[in-house]
Amino acid sequence: MGIGSFLSKYVGKNVMLTFVQVELLIGVVGGSSAAILFMLFEHVEHFRVLLYAIVAIIGILVGLEVPLLMRILKDRLEFKDLVSQVFTFDYVGALLASLCFPLVLVPHLGLLRSSFLFGLLNVLVALWTMQLLQKELPWRRSLQSVAVVLIVFLVCGFAFSEKITTWSEASAFQDPVIYAASTPYQRIVITGGGKDIKLFLNGNLQFNSRDEYRYHEALIHPAMASLDHPQKVLVLGGGDGMAVREILKYQSVRNITLIDLDSQMTNLFKEQLMLTRLNGDSLNDAKVHVLNQDAFVWLKNCAERFDLIVVDFPDPSNFSLGKLYSDTFYRSVKRALNPQGIAVIQSTSPYFAKNSYWCVVNTLNSIGLRTTPYHAYVPSFGDWGYVMASPVEFKPATNYPQGLKFISAETVAPMLTFPSDMQPTVQSINKLNNQTLVHLFESEWGEYVETH
Amino acid sequence: MSKLISRSSFLKALVGFGAAGVSGKLFFDWAQNSQPITYRWLGPSMSFGHKIRDSKRLSAPPSKVAESQKAVTIIGGGIAGLSAAWWLKRQGFSDFVLLELEKTVGGNSAAGKNDISPYPWGAHYVPLANVESEYVRALFEELGIITGYNGSGTATYNELYLCHDPQERLLKDGSFHEGLIPKRGLQESDKLELARFFHLMHEFRAAVGADDKHAFSIPIELSSRDAQFRELDNLSMAQWLEIRDFRSRPLLWYVNYCCRDDYGASTANVSAWAGIHYFAGRRGTASNAEHNSVVTWPEGNNFIVERLRSQLTDHIVTGTAVAQLKPEGDGIIARLVNGESQNESLIRSKCAVFAAPRFISGHVIDAEHSVAPHHLTYAPWLVANISLNRTPEGPGTGLSWDNVSYTSKSLGYVVATHQNITTRAGKTVITYYYPLSDLAPARAREELSSASAGKWAALIVKDLEAMHPGIRREIISVDMWPWGHGMIRPSVGFIWGDTRRNMQRNIGNIFFAHSDMSGISNFEEAQYHGVEAAKKVLSALGHGARA
Numbered sequence: 001m002g003i004g005s006f007l008s009k010y011v012g013k014n015v016m017l018t019f020v021q022v023e024l025l026i027g028v029v030g031g032s033s034a035a036i037l038f039m040l041f042e043h044v045e046h047f048r049v050l051l052y053a054i055v056a057i058i059g060i061l062v063g064l065e066v067p068l069l070m071r072i073l074k075d076r077l078e079f080k081d082l083v084s085q086v087f088t089f090d091y092v093g094a095l096l097a098s099l100c101f102p103l104v105l106v107p108h109l110g111l112l113r114s115s116f117l118f119g120l121l122n123v124l125v126a127l128w129t130m131q132l133l134q135k136e137l138p139w140r141r142s143l144q145s146v147a148v149v150l151i152v153f154l155v156c157g158f159a160f161s162e163k164i165t166t167w168s169e170a171s172a173f174q175d176p177v178i179y180a181a182s183t184p185y186q187r188i189v190i191t192g193g194g195k196d197i198k199l200f201l202n203g204n205l206q207f208n209s210r211d212e213y214r215y216h217e218a219l220i221h222p223a224m225a226s227l228d229h230p231q232k233v234l235v236l237g238g239g240d241g242m243a244v245r246e247i248l249k250y251q252s253v254r255n256i257t258l259i260d261l262d263s264q265m266t267n268l269f270k271e272q273l274m275l276t277r278l279n280g281d282s283l284n285d286a287k288v289h290v291l292n293q294d295a296f297v298w299l300k301n302c303a304e305r306f307d308l309i310v311v312d313f314p315d316p317s318n319f320s321l322g323k324l325y326s327d328t329f330y331r332s333v334k335r336a337l338n339p340q341g342i343a344v345i346q347s348t349s350p351y352f353a354k355n356s357y358w359c360v361v362n363t364l365n366s367i368g369l370r371t372t373p374y375h376a377y378v379p380s381f382g383d384w385g386y387v388m389a390s391p392v393e394f395k396p397a398t399n400y401p402q403g404l405k406f407i408s409a410e411t412v413a414p415m416l417t418f419p420s421d422m423q424p425t426v427q428s429i430n431k432l433n434n435q436t437l438v439h440l441f442e443s444e445w446g447e448y449v450e451t452h
Numbered sequence: 453m454s455k456l457i458s459r460s461s462f463l464k465a466l467v468g469f470g471a472a473g474v475s476g477k478l479f480f481d482w483a484q485n486s487q488p489i490t491y492r493w494l495g496p497s498m499s500f501g502h503k504i505r506d507s508k509r510l511s512a513p514p515s516k517v518a519e520s521q522k523a524v525t526i527i528g529g530g531i532a533g534l535s536a537a538w539w540l541k542r543q544g545f546s547d548f549v550l551l552e553l554e555k556t557v558g559g560n561s562a563a564g565k566n567d568i569s570p571y572p573w574g575a576h577y578v579p580l581a582n583v584e585s586e587y588v589r590a591l592f593e594e595l596g597i598i599t600g601y602n603g604s605g606t607a608t609y610n611e612l613y614l615c616h617d618p619q620e621r622l623l624k625d626g627s628f629h630e631g632l633i634p635k636r637g638l639q640e641s642d643k644l645e646l647a648r649f650f651h652l653m654h655e656f657r658a659a660v661g662a663d664d665k666h667a668f669s670i671p672i673e674l675s676s677r678d679a680q681f682r683e684l685d686n687l688s689m690a691q692w693l694e695i696r697d698f699r700s701r702p703l704l705w706y707v708n709y710c711c712r713d714d715y716g717a718s719t720a721n722v723s724a725w726a727g728i729h730y731f732a733g734r735r736g737t738a739s740n741a742e743h744n745s746v747v748t749w750p751e752g753n754n755f756i757v758e759r760l761r762s763q764l765t766d767h768i769v770t771g772t773a774v775a776q777l778k779p780e781g782d783g784i785i786a787r788l789v790n791g792e793s794q795n796e797s798l799i800r801s802k803c804a805v806f807a808a809p810r811f812i813s814g815h816v817i818d819a820e821h822s823v824a825p826h827h828l829t830y831a832p833w834l835v836a837n838i839s840l841n842r843t844p845e846g847p848g849t850g851l852s853w854d855n856v857s858y859t860s861k862s863l864g865y866v867v868a869t870h871q872n873i874t875t876r877a878g879k880t881v882i883t884y885y886y887p888l889s890d891l892a893p894a895r896a897r898e899e900l901s902s903a904s905a906g907k908w909a910a911l912i913v914k915d916l917e918a919m920h921p922g923i924r925r926e927i928i929s930v931d932m933w934p935w936g937h938g939m940i941r942p943s944v945g946f947i948w949g950d951t952r953r954n955m956q957r958n959i960g961n962i963f964f965a966h967s968d969m970s971g972i973s974n975f976e977e978a979q980y981h982g983v984e985a986a987k988k989v990l991s992a993l994g995h996g997a998r999a
Contacts (some may be wrong), residue, residue, distance in 0.1 A: 088462070092469070096469070099473075104476075184878065185875065261875055294873070294874040294875060295875075296873040296874070296875075297873060297874060300873070318850075319616075319617070319618065319850065320872075320874075320875050321875065323616070323873055324875070326611075327611070328611040328612060329873075431611060431617075431740065432611050432612070432614065432616045432617070433611065433614045433615060433616055433617055433619075433740075433741050433742075433745060434617050435616070435617035435618065
């Protein structure tokens, strides 16, 4: 504002014209500033520069206002009245605005609408000034038409600010959103652009169709191929049906039970052609039984035994997910395994969250299962970790199903070794009453997000 | 434009803006508050209870009433009465009946249930059992709460029942931090005093008297009688803190919070012995939990009630009060009133266990002169269960089991869905505890009348709003439960004084059982007195074979 006031001395002859122009500019820049910032947030690398630039422009324009106004009024009023009048309106107006904006306007109209409203007020002031100064003001007609155009623009902005918000959310995803739904459990978003179809749950990428075969082949085949004629398989989570697609490559399998909480998720992957093409229509296979239940509760009451149990839950980013990685939960998994059976658990990245990863391994060890940690590179995720756990020792398979693109006897061997940058620095066991894993996960991924 | 602002128009404008502002604010508040909060005022059957109190004024029983016989009559179906019954049954004795005035048993461990979750109306956790808490351990083993013992004899607890993490958080200076001991905004001197206090409590926990008993035991009956510890009962916790030169405000807040939490009374109204017992009594350990852990369930201690009830269904009669209990011959005759039909009946028995709150014994037992009701003080409580559309989060540490605000007069709230192993986010029920420790108990009980239900609902919502701005919009309903005589208060001199000693004595074949007899209201004390009374009954009946 100081800069604006300073610059006002360079305004020479047409003080009134400049004043009206300044009002119009404040109207359009100020009014649309929030919307501009909102829309560009995801796309601008140095957001702060943009923010400060807009604040600076508005500040300079506002700083011009009062000096110009005083010069317009200088011949009409005595100096003491002029000062009193201008500053009374200035201060009282500032007080009212600063009270109304946070207490009334933003809570009731939202930030975008409030800012459009203020912009609108400024343009109306400009129009009113034109009316008052009609005799002295040059270019009155063109200024008036500009003002009308601006009013239409700002009213549109006010009316459609909801749309702007949605558009902005959509633009948080790189590719066009082709499906979005909020279920009682999560927000499902599917994007599709070119060849890539991506699934996001609560904003977190679950798979990218370009490389999901790597993730799912690595999840299923090392364990599955090592088993002798596996017949009964349990999949916990994995409502997209990709893991089931891999399991169905084994002729010996008679029965696959899939437990996923969210019926909207499993129905989507049963019914949508584009998605059933991805999972090979696996969820509609006669061998597959989909149950929409809580995995922990279901497993606790489960009397069946399985040759393979696939545990494919979202990362332990909150306390209710953390319970699905606890020793208590794994005891139920152990109980539901056949004597020679294997459980395989997706267990976050041993590179980005090494202590979290090894905490899952330790927790499985603590309940008396033999563990085989391994990891695989999935471009969309990075270096990703899994653990196999079994009452018996793991012997890698020599034969794998035909047609795999990633897993083979040669590629599995190196997956079983971990370089030193993936070794843990703390040893801990995740229990319901300490939720160590959630605390570790928060600090490790939090650190990663902060530095990138 | 040439007009000036005159003084009068300026003043008018000023007044105008002021009036507009004030009325706008009033309108805004009214609009917000006029969103009606759905509330219900529940609570124990007070009118029926009061009727029993005044039963001396009832007419004499009609000459022909139904009469039955049971060897033992247990009066009261709270933890004490249920435990007495549990013990009798456990010893292979089944000729008994348990009478409960309310429609369901449970007493202070009552619970409710709605579409979202079951929730407690009172007692909601039990700490890990001490070694000397034999009866608690026996029950925990039977119910699978203790699943076994490791090589060194330490109990292993069922992990679904151990309180899940995160357990506690405190809202202080604008955000939540982990634990209830204040951590934020402490001076160096505060930290030193906190350390000194907990060091002292640690010493008390390990202290053993000249009689080789722990200074502070659970149940308290097993505590050392050494005078150096018993003396602590002769001054208040507040006085003891002052004598020991504790002045740190956060520390005093914390100790006061703990006294109100466990005894419903402030440090000024609780004896130092009781105040210290809270910190020094718990020595329970678990192979799979920290020493200060607790077991808890969505429905609170009603989990235990339900398991006891299900094995005693043949013996329990609810909705029936004992109006009169009279020794007659070598037995006892009990006059019963049915709450619905108002029909009276008689039960003749050899022994009785009076496991109802002790302040009513004088109204019911003809020969009861041992305890003057005015020597017993009871803390009134208000408990509310608030159903919410969304879990209350707030800045700092995330939603925990127990959530407390440093500035609230309430004790905060516990989350009923905390122990769930389902992944359903969103709706929850929180149980809000408010001991009316600022008022004299009688005055506080007047405040707890249903006429003031709306006022209390508004007060609770306001308190929650201060903890979680905007929570009002998430409230589905506020259900309130007044406990006029919520729990006995361990006032100065009560625990090791004459009144409590007299309370232990039987009157002929009427034996007493209630946590009132401990001066401390919790599960372990109630259960201890229940089992002890059952043992006395069995020995009076000569049924000692399997004991």
